[in-house]
Amino acid sequence: MTDTAVSTQDPAPIVAMTGISITFPGVKALDGVDFRLFPGEVHALMGENGAGKSTLIKALTGVYTVDSGSIVVDGEERTFAGPAQAQAAGISTVYQEVNLCDNLSVAENIMLGHEVRRAGVVDWRRTRSAAREHLRTMNLDIDPKSSLSSHSLAVQQLVAISRAMVVDARVLILDEPTSSLDADEVARLFDVVRALRDRGVAILFVSHFLDQVYAISDRMTVLRNGALVGEYRTADLDRVELVQKMIGRALAVLEELEEAPKRSVAERADTQPFVQAIGLGRKGTIEPFDLDVYAGEVVGLAGLLGSGRTELARLLYGADHADSGEIRVEGVHTKMRTPRNALARGIVYSSESRKTEGIVGDLTVRENIVLGLQADRGWLRRISRRKSDDVVNRYIEALGIRPANPEAIAGNLSGGNQQKVLLARWLATAPKLLLLDEPTRGIDVGAKAEIQKLVADLAAQGMAVVFISAELDEVLRLSHRIAVLRDRRKVAEITNSDAVTTDDVVHLIASGGQS
Amino acid sequence: DSGDAETAGGDSGDGGAITVGFSQVGSESGWRAANTKSIQDALTAEAGFDLSFSDAQQKQENQIQAIRSYIAQGVQYIAFSPVVESGWDSVLEEAKDAGIPVILTDRAVDSEDTSLYVTFIGSDFVEEGKRIGDWVSENLGTEPINVVELQGTTGSAPAIDRKTGFEDAIAGNDNISVIASETGNFTRAEGKTVMEGFLQAYPDIDVVYAHNDDMGLGAIEAIKAAGKVPGKDIKVVTIDGVKDGMTALAAGEINYIVECNPLLGPDLAEIIKTLESGGTVEPRIVTQDEAFDQAGAQAVLADREY
Amino acid sequence: MATDQLTPSKAPTDARPSFGSRVRRFRIDERYVPVLGTVVVLIAMLAIGGSRYENFLTGRVIANVLINNSFLVVIAVGMTFVILTGGIDLSVGAVVALSGCVAAWMFTHGYGAAVAIPAVILVGTVIGLVVGVMVHVFEIQPFIATLAAMFLARGLCYIVAPESIPITDPTIVALARTRWGTDDGLVITPSGVIALAVVAIAFVTLHYTRFGRTVYAIGGSEQSAKLMGLPVARTKVLVYVISGTCAGLGGLLFAIFSRSGYALTGVGMELDAIAAVVIGGTLLTGGSGFVLGSVLGVLVLGLIQTIITFEGTLSSWWTKIFIGALLLIFVVLQRLLAIRRR
Amino acid sequence: MSSVMSSAGTVARHRLFWPVVALAVLLLACVLKSNTFLNITVLEGHLYGGPIDIVRRSSVLLLVALGMTLVIATRGIDLSVGAVMAIAGAVALSQIAASDNPESLTVVLSAIGSAVLVCLMIGVFNGFLVAVVGIQPIIATLVIMTAGRGIAMLITGGQITTVTSAPYKTIATGYWLGLPVAALIAGFFFVAMALITRRTALGVLIESVGINPVASRLAGVRARTIIWTVYILCAFFACVAGFIRSSDIMAADANNAGLFIELDAILAVVIGGTSLAGGKFSLVGTLVGVLVITTLTFSVTILGIPANAVSLFKALVVILVCLLQSPVVRQKMRKRRAAPVGTAPAPVEVPA
Numbered sequence A: 001m002t003d004t005a006v007s008t009q010d011p012a013p014i015v016a017m018t019g020i021s022i023t024f025p026g027v028k029a030l031d032g033v034d035f036r037l038f039p040g041e042v043h044a045l046m047g048e049n050g051a052g053k054s055t056l057i058k059a060l061t062g063v064y065t066v067d068s069g070s071i072v073v074d075g076e077e078r079t080f081a082g083p084a085q086a087q088a089a090g091i092s093t094v095y096q097e098v099n100l101c102d103n104l105s106v107a108e109n110i111m112l113g114h115e116v117r118r119a120g121v122v123d124w125r126r127t128r129s130a131a132r133e134h135l136r137t138m139n140l141d142i143d144p145k146s147s148l149s150s151h152s153l154a155v156q157q158l159v160a161i162s163r164a165m166v167v168d169a170r171v172l173i174l175d176e177p178t179s180s181l182d183a184d185e186v187a188r189l190f191d192v193v194r195a196l197r198d199r200g201v202a203i204l205f206v207s208h209f210l211d212q213v214y215a216i217s218d219r220m221t222v223l224r225n226g227a228l229v230g231e232y233r234t235a236d237l238d239r240v241e242l243v244q245k246m247i248g249r250a251l252a253v254l255e256e257l258e259e260a261p262k263r264s265v266a267e268r269a270d271t272q273p274f275v276q277a278i279g280l281g282r283k284g285t286i287e288p289f290d291l292d293v294y295a296g297e298v299v300g301l302a303g304l305l306g307s308g309r310t311e312l313a314r315l316l317y318g319a320d321h322a323d324s325g326e327i328r329v330e331g332v333h334t335k336m337r338t339p340r341n342a343l344a345r346g347i348v349y350s351s352e353s354r355k356t357e358g359i360v361g362d363l364t365v366r367e368n369i370v371l372g373l374q375a376d377r378g379w380l381r382r383i384s385r386r387k388s389d390d391v392v393n394r395y396i397e398a399l400g401i402r403p404a405n406p407e408a409i410a411g412n413l414s415g416g417n418q419q420k421v422l423l424a425r426w427l428a429t430a431p432k433l434l435l436l437d438e439p440t441r442g443i444d445v446g447a448k449a450e451i452q453k454l455v456a457d458l459a460a461q462g463m464a465v466v467f468i469s470a471e472l473d474e475v476l477r478l479s480h481r482i483a484v485l486r487d488r489r490k491v492a493e494i495t496n497s498d499a500v501t502t503d504d505v506v507h508l509i510a511s512g513g514q515s
Numbered sequence B: 001d002s003g004d005a006e007t008a009g010g011d012s013g014d015g016g017a018i019t020v021g022f023s024q025v026g027s028e029s030g031w032r033a034a035n036t037k038s039i040q041d042a043l044t045a046e047a048g049f050d051l052s053f054s055d056a057q058q059k060q061e062n063q064i065q066a067i068r069s070y071i072a073q074g075v076q077y078i079a080f081s082p083v084v085e086s087g088w089d090s091v092l093e094e095a096k097d098a099g100i101p102v103i104l105t106d107r108a109v110d111s112e113d114t115s116l117y118v119t120f121i122g123s124d125f126v127e128e129g130k131r132i133g134d135w136v137s138e139n140l141g142t143e144p145i146n147v148v149e150l151q152g153t154t155g156s157a158p159a160i161d162r163k164t165g166f167e168d169a170i171a172g173n174d175n176i177s178v179i180a181s182e183t184g185n186f187t188r189a190e191g192k193t194v195m196e197g198f199l200q201a202y203p204d205i206d207v208v209y210a211h212n213d214d215m216g217l218g219a220i221e222a223i224k225a226a227g228k229v230p231g232k233d234i235k236v237v238t239i240d241g242v243k244d245g246m247t248a249l250a251a252g253e254i255n256y257i258v259e260c261n262p263l264l265g266p267d268l269a270e271i272i273k274t275l276e277s278g279g280t281v282e283p284r285i286v287t288q289d290e291a292f293d294q295a296g297a298q299a300v301l302a303d304r305e306y
Numbered sequence C: 001m002a003t004d005q006l007t008p009s010k011a012p013t014d015a016r017p018s019f020g021s022r023v024r025r026f027r028i029d030e031r032y033v034p035v036l037g038t039v040v041v042l043i044a045m046l047a048i049g050g051s052r053y054e055n056f057l058t059g060r061v062i063a064n065v066l067i068n069n070s071f072l073v074v075i076a077v078g079m080t081f082v083i084l085t086g087g088i089d090l091s092v093g094a095v096v097a098l099s100g101c102v103a104a105w106m107f108t109h110g111y112g113a114a115v116a117i118p119a120v121i122l123v124g125t126v127i128g129l130v131v132g133v134m135v136h137v138f139e140i141q142p143f144i145a146t147l148a149a150m151f152l153a154r155g156l157c158y159i160v161a162p163e164s165i166p167i168t169d170p171t172i173v174a175l176a177r178t179r180w181g182t183d184d185g186l187v188i189t190p191s192g193v194i195a196l197a198v199v200a201i202a203f204v205t206l207h208y209t210r211f212g213r214t215v216y217a218i219g220g221s222e223q224s225a226k227l228m229g230l231p232v233a234r235t236k237v238l239v240y241v242i243s244g245t246c247a248g249l250g251g252l253l254f255a256i257f258s259r260s261g262y263a264l265t266g267v268g269m270e271l272d273a274i275a276a277v278v279i280g281g282t283l284l285t286g287g288s289g290f291v292l293g294s295v296l297g298v299l300v301l302g303l304i305q306t307i308i309t310f311e312g313t314l315s316s317w318w319t320k321i322f323i324g325a326l327l328l329i330f331v332v333l334q335r336l337l338a339i340r341r342r
Numbered sequence D: 001m002s003s004v005m006s007s008a009g010t011v012a013r014h015r016l017f018w019p020v021v022a023l024a025v026l027l028l029a030c031v032l033k034s035n036t037f038l039n040i041t042v043l044e045g046h047l048y049g050g051p052i053d054i055v056r057r058s059s060v061l062l063l064v065a066l067g068m069t070l071v072i073a074t075r076g077i078d079l080s081v082g083a084v085m086a087i088a089g090a091v092a093l094s095q096i097a098a099s100d101n102p103e104s105l106t107v108v109l110s111a112i113g114s115a116v117l118v119c120l121m122i123g124v125f126n127g128f129l130v131a132v133v134g135i136q137p138i139i140a141t142l143v144i145m146t147a148g149r150g151i152a153m154l155i156t157g158g159q160i161t162t163v164t165s166a167p168y169k170t171i172a173t174g175y176w177l178g179l180p181v182a183a184l185i186a187g188f189f190f191v192a193m194a195l196i197t198r199r200t201a202l203g204v205l206i207e208s209v210g211i212n213p214v215a216s217r218l219a220g221v222r223a224r225t226i227i228w229t230v231y232i233l234c235a236f237f238a239c240v241a242g243f244i245r246s247s248d249i250m251a252a253d254a255n256n257a258g259l260f261i262e263l264d265a266i267l268a269v270v271i272g273g274t275s276l277a278g279g280k281f282s283l284v285g286t287l288v289g290v291l292v293i294t295t296l297t298f299s300v301t302i303l304g305i306p307a308n309a310v311s312l313f314k315a316l317v318v319i320l321v322c323l324l325q326s327p328v329v330r331q332k333m334r335k336r337r338a339a340p341v342g343t344a345p346a347p348v349e350v351p352a
């Protein structure tokens, strides 16, 4: 059942893991997985959400202790007690969720533990200039003294990657480094990765973007449900096969989505928009803009990272206070002071940063899913067990949340599955307007297709949707109308049709709507 | 050695009122409140004083800080009730250097250099314990009795001294055995809790000796709850003589109280006046503490001030 | 297939803003705002005190605030380390008492200052180590581990010195008596110098060593610090050792200050230290704050105490209410300043 | 056979296993010292004996710890509970003492009413500082911790206000159906809160706010209101505890009522398995924690521990319980019992 794709003339692997098993309470996250990594290759680790990719990486770097199996690094059997030891052995890792300290400056985050010292005392000037150098390799021109939290997720991700470059690593592990990056940044990252590969560094790369995987990797290992499916040369495995290996069945949904663009012709039943923003703005975050969203319509927000899409959505949701303009819901002027006001009007917002603004980590999947519903009802009227069973099981099944156990602690779920739980929370409230900020980030191919299909279906059933995604393709495919943002300003709005291409939108962004 | 106090009279220029800084221990008990009130009532403007009062909240560091402040403010006299016995030499030396006479109230300090303060007025805790012990020995110790002791705050001077005094007094009487001794922190609530425990653990208690009235009053509640009669089935002896204690004594629930007089204000005022007019005072003035049995309490209860 | 994975590849690079232009600019570094708030309110308090009471704004009064609180400064410095990692240390008050008792005991048993002084400080170190091990190795919550250590230290006090013991050792007496400076102006004592030295060392440690930066990183996110490969274990144990040592040293300074060892000293001192640290702008959640802020916090508490003494007419209960009110005004003002600046 | 083994293992693995063992050991020690300790007799129509004393004694701490549990679950802490207890006693008793007829039920009820009102206002004040102004809980509540006793003393004039009032006395020392009224009051509020938090959604919303306030707000939870509510509840329970404490000695002791009870309450909450980092809480755990601490205090007297060694004795018991209960030790024990499991993930538990 397990395929092997390495011929005998390959050099000795720098990392060889054999028979790795890890069990969490209730989940067998890894089951006898073998994995090899060779110097001078980019190796993609593939699998659905929850397949065990991140767990395998954490097993290698000593975050988790393995139940059984052996890890050989550079011909020597090793058990790392933690990332520090792995780093010392030349394994540098960027973990999936950005793991930096946002109370510290960019420079410190990059150089922590590797500060330039003179006589035991940190020389900040030299440390900062070293940090600036590392940022420059990522083409990042930010002030190393600025605080990390003042930067968007994308920048933070790039900072995390810069940090990994600080040590002269022989193995570089990147767990979904590109999920919040735009094409340009991805291209730059890949330049760096290629250069490292040519220097003989072994690179382990995880991504749900098949294009990227095919563009950069030499070899791939596929996991499914914690078990090894096989190891292949990228050149030998085409996409359809790869996806089939990942999900273990044919890709019906994908094909379906492929065939029929879900965007139906915008025939507005209502003459009145569901939500109307007039001159809505907030100093320092987004300039005043007008935006109408009709029932049954998907409005896509396009723009580069940091263009203000998140801010726009947050204003509509009342998560931030607008300091100018007004919002009308179904024609009625409405105060959006808190998210509760929005919720009461059937407006919900799924945040882009699920770790800090979405998931309530220590609660169970069940509690997380019904949280929105419960908050809307107030504390007195608890949702009955039967009703919550209903809702929870429905969405666990509909979105394919794994493990399909409502009592699992949400914080322990894999990244992609957490995103699904969040989505379930909002869908369960049967909203009229769904503000989706990067709902497909970090989600595997199958699930992504399903979410897209879901959005299209919901709109078809009359729900209004605002859809934010870094992937223009996705925005184009789903949206009826696209609002283009640039530098925290809405610069254009176009009605979507088959004739509109990504290039058109990119052009609009570039020209700032002046063309 | 208290004669050098006159030197301080020099800077009393402002309208004749004598400036006095008083640093109180805190406000931890009713006794202390009565003490504070007595001092504030005695050292009034009408009486010719300008009193600066501060509460150290049971912290020696606050008290030292307050005394230093008084020195900085340039008061004419400093009086204080030390939180602890030890550790006053430095700050008292500063006061001496500044020529400010210091009067100790209520509690003594253990400085070897007695020239650091003019006088001490207050009670003798050991003596108080001893008087209780003598009374128990004479009146109850004629047959074998079991005594339980409710100590004050562990490590505090009154607790240590009252325990010692009591032990000294009963040492010769073989009839008396102290079967248990536990701290009740000088509070009613803890006095009651500890007594409840004693009643569970020791079925044959004859006498309760509480280091202050409050713990004694707590113990009485516990005795009643256990279905016994305080003052009869179990005798209660305490120290302090605050109003509640005297009332209970008069009501027959307590058997004997040795007073620890908190009304030091008038004495303090008089001492300062004497010093101010160039007179001398005794280096140690032990207040006249009375002791009351049930009949005595009934007699004085009506006109007790505190 | 899988075109849904495509991302636009033709993004014209000249059109996109550089990341640098997107950094939010603040007039004052956000991190300094709480400390600045403390400074502003502290100055306001001095001004009000000076206008209300004569002899208030004298060098002697100001110097006294530092001298009388030098032990608290040292303790607050240690506490800052702990709080920066997101922990808390409730044992310091009891450790101060214990080291005082040990000092008094050793002096009465004929040990010289050369032996006793290091031993006294070591007492704190050992208790800090015990706490550190409980917190790190056994993953007991800092609040509880240090609470247990507080009971333990307090219990040992009663064993070592059931009653208050005076200290007559010549070295200690000399340390207590020495003062440098003019008679009525600014004076400084050896304790004050020690406290300032501790502050300076702590400042350098926190801001110019890897250990110090790791302290901040752990406070920011322990999880991230671990994944970044920082020595989290060692650092976490060390901050409690530092805090314990500071408490030991604080106990020594207190022993010098009061020239005695007494089991009941330092009750509630841990709250004073925590309050000082928090008033100094450090967040109890960790990761943000400065040791200099903690020094300011101690000065604020000392100043509140001084104002009360100068007020002179407060009865015991008004004293308590007054302290509470000043504390309230202080934290609310500081908070409002912080919000305004945001 | 093996199933017996494994169920014993499950019991031993329970978070409350060691606290319960500690409780049992302490009781056992008391029985060995005083063999009548566990005897419950009927005295003047009500039950009397060691266990009854412990239950009645626990009521004050239980009430305080109950409120504290909720506050801690929202990542907060309330240091002011002791002062609130003092104020409750001071307000109620000075009002009763000032009335013409201290024995009348209406006087007592109105005194209790005004004390509750005052305490609720303190709760509102604390909640306002924490939830609206955004001051860190430990400092926000430190204000009342300091000033509150001053307020209580202001009310009593610094004296210990003593009254005789049969209705008020009933609160702490009365018996109903043979059981102590104090314990019944505490038990009532305990059961009520347990039901309210678990039968309604309040519990889960409190936890959600404690775990991730930002996410909770975005999910539409009234985070601010909830935080505010728990501080009010905490003040209310402290107020009731203050009634019991003052009724117990029939005096309002502004200085000592509830002194340092916040530490005991926090200790009880943590021994009961609620993390100070907020989030999941367990009221049953808190109950066990309270019983352990009360029994510990009680056993000091029964066992005749010398006054100088009391602190040490308490410290050793607390350290022992905490060590045995620590995740690491429990992990080790589990390892010995069952087949090895991954060490890193924390054990998953469902709260009581």
Ligand SMILES: Nc1ncnc2c1ncn2[C@@H]1O[C@H](COP(=O)(O)OP(=O)(O)OP(=O)(O)O)[C@@H](O)[C@H]1O
Pocket: A024, A025, A027, A028, A029, A047, A048, A049, A050, A051, A052, A053, A054, A055, A056, A096, A402, A403, A412, A413, A414, A415, A416, A417, A442, A444, D345, D346
């Ligand atoms: N600390 C943990 N405790 C319990 N279960 C865990 C823990 N970490 C991971 N799991 C479970 O292990 C499985 C594998 O998770 P992992 O994070 O490795 O997935 P992944 O392949 O990285 O998925 P994704 O693409 O969504 O990131 C999941 O079912 C997850 O719920």
Ligand SMILES: Nc1ncnc2c1ncn2[C@@H]1O[C@H](COP(=O)(O)OP(=O)(O)OP(=O)(O)O)[C@@H](O)[C@H]1O
Pocket: A149, A150, A151, A152, A153, A154, A285, A303, A304, A305, A306, A307, A308, A309, A310, A311, A312, A352, A470, A488, C022, C023, C024
């Ligand atoms: N807390 C903050 N402090 C400083 N700058 C911020 C903060 N939050 C957002 N920004 C900046 O505001 C700009 C707008 O951010 P926003 O998140 O709205 O962009 P976006 O279009 O949603 O992009 P993204 O895809 O990164 O989410 C970004 O440049 C971001 O760096």
Ligand SMILES: [Mg+2]
Pocket: A053, A054, A055, A096, A175, A414, A415
């Ligand atoms: Mg993953």
Ligand SMILES: [Mg+2]
Pocket: A306, A309, A310, A311, A352, A437
């Ligand atoms: Mg965004």
